[in-house]
Amino acid sequence: MRPCHLIVLSALLAAGAAHADDELNYAIGLQVRNQPDYPGSDVRKTSVKPVWALRWKRLRLSTGGGSMLMGFGSTVYGPGASADLLKRDKLRIGISLRFDNGRNSNDAQATRGLPDVRRTLRGRLFFSYALDEDLQWSASASQDLLGHGGGLVLSTDLSKRLFRDAYSEWSVGGGISAGNGTQMRSYFGVRPEDVQASGLPAYVPGAGLRDAWAGVSYTRLLNRHWIMQATAGGSRQLGPAASSPLTRQAAAAGFAVSLAYRR
Numbered sequence: 001m002r003p004c005h006l007i008v009l010s011a012l013l014a015a016g017a018a019h020a021d022d023e024l025n026y027a028i029g030l031q032v033r034n035q036p037d038y039p040g041s042d043v044r045k046t047s048v049k050p051v052w053a054l055r056w057k058r059l060r061l062s063t064g065g066g067s068m069l070m071g072f073g074s075t076v077y078g079p080g081a082s083a084d085l086l087k088r089d090k091l092r093i094g095i096s097l098r099f100d101n102g103r104n105s106n107d108a109q110a111t112r113g114l115p116d117v118r119r120t121l122r123g124r125l126f127f128s129y130a131l132d133e134d135l136q137w138s139a140s141a142s143q144d145l146l147g148h149g150g151g152l153v154l155s156t157d158l159s160k161r162l163f164r165d166a167y168s169e170w171s172v173g174g175g176i177s178a179g180n181g182t183q184m185r186s187y188f189g190v191r192p193e194d195v196q197a198s199g200l201p202a203y204v205p206g207a208g209l210r211d212a213w214a215g216v217s218y219t220r221l222l223n224r225h226w227i228m229q230a231t232a233g234g235s236r237q238l239g240p241a242a243s244s245p246l247t248r249q250a251a252a253a254g255f256a257v258s259l260a261y262r263r
Contacts, residue, residue: 027069027227028052029260036254037108039187039211040237040247051258058083068217069227069260078124078140090130098122100150103187110246113198117186120148134161144182151183153210167221174214178239180207188244200245209239229258 031051037043053062053070060067064079080098087093102117126140138157144150157175164170179187184205192202215233222228232255236242242250 024054024056025070025263026052026054027066027260027262029069029227029258031065031256031258033065033256034254035256036249036252038103038111038246039235039252040241040244040249041108041110041252042248043108043110051260065256065258066260068219068231069229069258069262078126080122080124082124091127092129093125093127096124096126098124100144102148102150110248111198113200114190114194117150118148120144120146120150122150134164135159149182149186151186152180153183154178169219170216172214172216174212176212176238177210178208179210179241181205184208184210184240188241188246190245203243203245205240205244208241210241211235211237225261225263227260227262231256 029051030048032046032048034044034046037045049063051063051066051069053066054060055070060070060082062070062079067078078096078098080096082094082096084092084094098121100120100122102119103111105111105114105116121144122142123145124140124142126138128136128138130136136159138159140155142153142155144152155175155177157173159171159173162170162172184207188203189205190198190200190203194200195202213233213235215231217229217231219227219229232253234251234253236252237244237247237250241247
C-alpha cells in the first residue's frame with residue numbers, strides 16, 4: 001500500500017472511530033493473485049497485496065479488487081476515488097480518479113529496452129443500467145489526464161448475479177475493451193528507434209480493440225465482520241493488441257482470493 005493510501009485510509013478510519021456512525025463503512029484485508037506478468041505475457045506471477053475500500057457519505061475510495069468486498073464492485077466504480085453524478089431507479093452515472101502506475105519496462109524480460117510508460121492520473125466517466133434485478137450493463141471511458149502516454153480506454157461489461165442468500169453470492173460477467181492510438185502504442189507498440197535495444201520488430205499500432213474477458217466470482221460472509229471472495233476468469237487479446245510482438249500468449253487465465261475485515 002502506498003504512503004498516500006495509508007494516510008488517507010488512516011485518517012478516515014480514525015474519523016469513523018471517533019464518530020462511530022453509520023455513514024462510514026470500510027473493508028481492509030489481503031489478496032493473493034495469480035496472473036500473467038503483463039497483458040499478453042507468457043510468464044505468470046503470484047502476488048500478495050493489501051486491499052481496502054471505504055465509503056463515507058457519497059465518497060468511495062478503494063484499491064483494485066477492494067470495492068467488491070464492500071458490495072459495490074458490480075456497479076463499476078472501480079479503484080481510486082469515485083462519486084455519483086446521477087443516481088436514478090435503474091441508471092447510475094459517476095466519475096472517478098485514480099493513479100495509474102504505468103509500466104516499468106525492466107519489470108518483464110519481454111519489455112526490456114522499451115521506454116517506460118510514466119505514472120499518471122486517470123479520470124473515468126462511468127455509467128451502469130440495471131436491466132433487471134440481477135442483470136446489469138455498464139460502460140466506462142478512462143482518460144490519462146496528464147498526457148503521460150496512458151491514452152484513452154473504453155470498456156463495456158455485462159454482469160449477472162446467479163445466486164444470493166444472506167451469506168453468499170455467485171456472479172458471472174464478461175466484457176470488452178478498446179484503446180486509442182496513444183494507449184495502444186504505449187503498451188503494445190515498438191518504436192523503430194527501440195528495435196535494436198529491445199530485439200523486437202517495429203510495430204506502430206493504431207486505435208482498436210484491446211481485449212475481451214469473462215469470469216466468475218464467489219463471495220462469502222464468514223461472520224458479522226469477516227468476508228472472503230474468490231474470482232477466476234480468462235481473457236484474450238484482440239485487434240492491434242493481439243498482433244503486437246509483445247503478445248506472447250493471446251489467451252490467459254487468472255484467479256484471486258481475498259480475505260478482509262469489514263465494518
